[in-house]
Amino acid sequence: MGKYIIQRILGTIPLLLLITFVSFIIMQSVPGGPLSVYRNNPRVTAKDLERIEKQLGLDKPLPVQYAIWLGNLLRGDWGESFAASRPVLPLVQERLLNTFYLMGASFLVALLIAFPVGILSATRQYSFFDHLATMFSFVGLSVPIFWLGLVALIVFSLKLGWFPAGGMRTIGASFSVTDRLRYLILPMSVMALHSAGQYSRYLRSSMLEAIHQDYVTTARAKGLSQRRVVYSHALRNAVIPLITIVALDLPQLFSGALLAETVFSWPGMGRLFWRSAMRFDYPVLMALITITAFLVIFFNLLVDVVYAYVDPRIRFQNS
């Protein structure tokens, strides 16, 4: 087991290097180069540009620049934001936590919806409830997150006045759980609806597959109750494929968070990324890309390890 994990960890390093290198190349191939912000500024002379270029090491060949950037990154020097004129790391850290808070909450809610819906529609295949659940998952899959957010804002915030129209907490008020929840509920529900539709659909089909396996028939033949058969025999095995789907879905979750953050003015990293892209603030962009790539790869790794733990076949195959 230990050997397998170490193998997998070593395998992710080239992946991370590749992703950051590709993003680095994209940044450098911006029309006008990474200094295009300064280039458009009439007060910056050609001489200044040259000086800045030398200062930032932009006159060196690309692979060397990348190596320098990587070295600084590892030493904790993530550069300074062009737009905010402050170090990137603390700026990004704060936004990242806000995004995690939103993503984590909506992920939990999505699972809380998906499990009962998926199990019920599998055990009552082709019932009215099953058809309703199928429709629900198609809606979740097809609705644009930002539009659902807009409609939710119009209905629940503007017309009914139940929730605030955006932000993360009441500015100036001291911390309170109810205040946080009031701001959280709309963006969280919008994101959760989107994921829950997909998760419940996958759970339904893997449950159906599990229910028709021989060991489930055996369990039934032994006279176990429907409850025990479904929950302790079928569900356990049906959850395994769901783990993979959830891990593969993580990049989508980040994209969804970006849109939800934009609609609900949530001070997260997706919104920061969007604004930085508009301002060509490339130290921030590089930092966010690196962190996101790292997180996605880390979670994939985690899932592989969990997978190996719950499914012994994988462990033996690889050792």
Added chain:
Amino acid sequence: MAQASLQREPMALAMHEELAPAEGFWTRPWRRFRRHRMALAGSLILVIFALGAILAPQLSSYDPNKQDLDNRLAPPSWEHPMGTDELGRDLLTRILHGGRISMLIGVLAMSVAVTVGTLFGAIAGFYGGRIDRALMRFTDVAISFPSLFLLILLAAYFGSSVPTIVLVIGLLSWMRVARLVRASFMSLKAQQFVEAAQCCGVGPWRIIVYHLLPNALGPIIVAASLGVAGAILTESALSYLGLGIQPPTATWGSMLRNAQDQMAIAPWTAIFPGLMIFLTVIAINYVGDGLRDALDPRQLER
């Protein structure tokens, strides 16, 4: 008599296959597709929307970009069935015209994605070994990145004309197709008809194009239909973020861009364009589901 039993039992169908009169390649998939009611409804919606987009100039006497500042943010009425936007432009007209661009981008971006994905998947699946590992590693990298982030970056840097947006969306969404094609090529190439072709001295490209590809067409068509839905959603998200097709040209996404500022006084500007995106995407998804049932009978029992 034989005809009647054919229709009742799918099992009997397989057994009588040799006896049944010759039927075209599409006859049986079409029969299965027709049984999927939501897919039929979806196709109908898509045909109506497509006709609306094609006939936009004939259906509406308004100019989609003509401003009418006396009639700003007018609520829905007989003259303006969906109301007007912040510059007094007729919303219905803009939705009809916007549909042209949104759907065009969806179809074109999907074509790019399917072409690239099929090429990658075919090469990886057919050759296997080191080529397969390298290509799949690359696919893993591409799939494990939140594509909206890269899209924003590329759209911000390289501008947002229709060809750029099509290329950018297409080149960032080929990965699923590649995996699908690779998987079906790997199982197909182990079959005897490929071996037979190889024995006859047929070259690898000929085998890929004439022997393997037609057999892998089912999953590709399904993936392509879902790809259109994905591309329309992506384009609308980009336009909503202000990085898609630039004003005054209408797309469903870009119409939502300003909607948030005025949704308190003119909610219709936020509701109708998004409703179009939603209806189109859900219709395509249902059609894709119907196609899956029709073209991939193994999935039928689920």
